[in-house]
Amino acid sequence: MDAAPAIELRGVSRRYGERWALRDLSVTVPSGQTLVVFGPNGAGKSTLLRLLASLLRPHGGEVTVLGESLPRREWAVRGRIGLLAHDALLYRDLSARENLRFHARLHKQPAARVEELLERTRLTGRADDPVRTLSKGLLQRVAVCRTILHDPPLLLLDEPRANLDPAATALIEPLIGRESGRTRVVTSHDPVGGLAEADLALGLRDGRAALLAPAGEVDVVAVEALYR
Numbered sequence: 309m310d311a312a313p314a315i316e317l318r319g320v321s322r323r324y325g326e327r328w329a330l331r332d333l334s335v336t337v338p339s340g341q342t343l344v345v346f347g348p349n350g351a352g353k354s355t356l357l358r359l360l361a362s363l364l365r366p367h368g369g370e371v372t373v374l375g376e377s378l379p380r381r382e383w384a385v386r387g388r389i390g391l392l393a394h395d396a397l398l399y400r401d402l403s404a405r406e407n408l409r410f411h412a413r414l415h416k417q418p419a420a421r422v423e424e425l426l427e428r429t430r431l432t433g434r435a436d437d438p439v440r441t442l443s444k445g446l447l448q449r450v451a452v453c454r455t456i457l458h459d460p461p462l463l464l465l466d467e468p469r470a471n472l473d474p475a476a477t478a479l480i481e482p483l484i485g486r487e488s489g490r491t492r493v494v495t496s497h498d499p500v501g502g503l504a505e506a507d508l509a510l511g512l513r514d515g516r517a518a519l520l521a522p523a524g525e526v527d528v529v530a531v532e533a534l535y536r
């Protein structure tokens with residue numbers, strides 16, 4: 309018997325005022341798989357992640373995440389999701405260590421988990437500086453630590469490698485990459501790299517699914533065409 313899917317969207321729509329950001333989107337992501345979402349600026353990728361994270365409510369359709377229907381059961385999924393957004397979601401006047409300890413307390417995680425992640429992301433040397441003084445790449449590493457601190461089974465990652473150098477990218481791979489074994493939804497503007505890490509590929513254009521297929525059946529050219 310197949311396990312229940314981690315994500316199920318049926319005919320989901322969302323607008324901001326009069327502008328539709330997502331229209332009639334249906335997609336299913338089995339547990340442990342990676343959905344990579346492509347699409348030009350403004351196509352609806354971040355809106356999709358925010359819906360899945362229960363930060364936005366749909367205006368139409370059904371959203372089920374980790375077996376729970378949203379928004380009705382949002383309280384039951386929030387602690388089981390790791391969201392890595394464009395905004396790092398950190399207190400800028402607090403240090404990395406303080407931010408992560410705060411987050412650890414919220415999720416009833418031991419302080420040792422914070423130290424483990426600071427070490428794994430090679431942040432210990434800057435862990436007590438206010439995060440507003442960190443470079444974009446260092447800030448992104450702190451945000452990755454915050455995202456996975458509570459060991460969530462579902463990761464929602466908005467361009468997770470933005471601002472990271474190759475060494476930092478390699479450091480975070482075991483934490484949020486395919487090898488993490490978690491169900492993932494990842495936005496990407498890189499057709500080759502994105503397809504390489506995907507089980508399923510979704511291409512959005514003006515909020516609609518212009519492409520939805522197993523990644524192995526998708527040509528890089530088809531992804532590039534989304535941007536033309």
Ligand SMILES: Nc1ncnc2c1ncn2[C@@H]1O[C@H](COP(=O)(O)OP(=O)(O)OP(=O)(O)O)[C@@H](O)[C@H]1O
Pocket residue numbers: 324325327328329347348349350351352353354355356
């Ligand atoms: N808070 C908001 N208020 C009004 N319109 C919004 C808001 N957030 C997003 N939109 C609009 O919704 C549409 C989808 O935006 P979204 O941020 O989901 O796109 P995206 O694919 O993530 O883009 P990018 O690649 O630039 O991050 C765009 O037209 C955007 O202008």
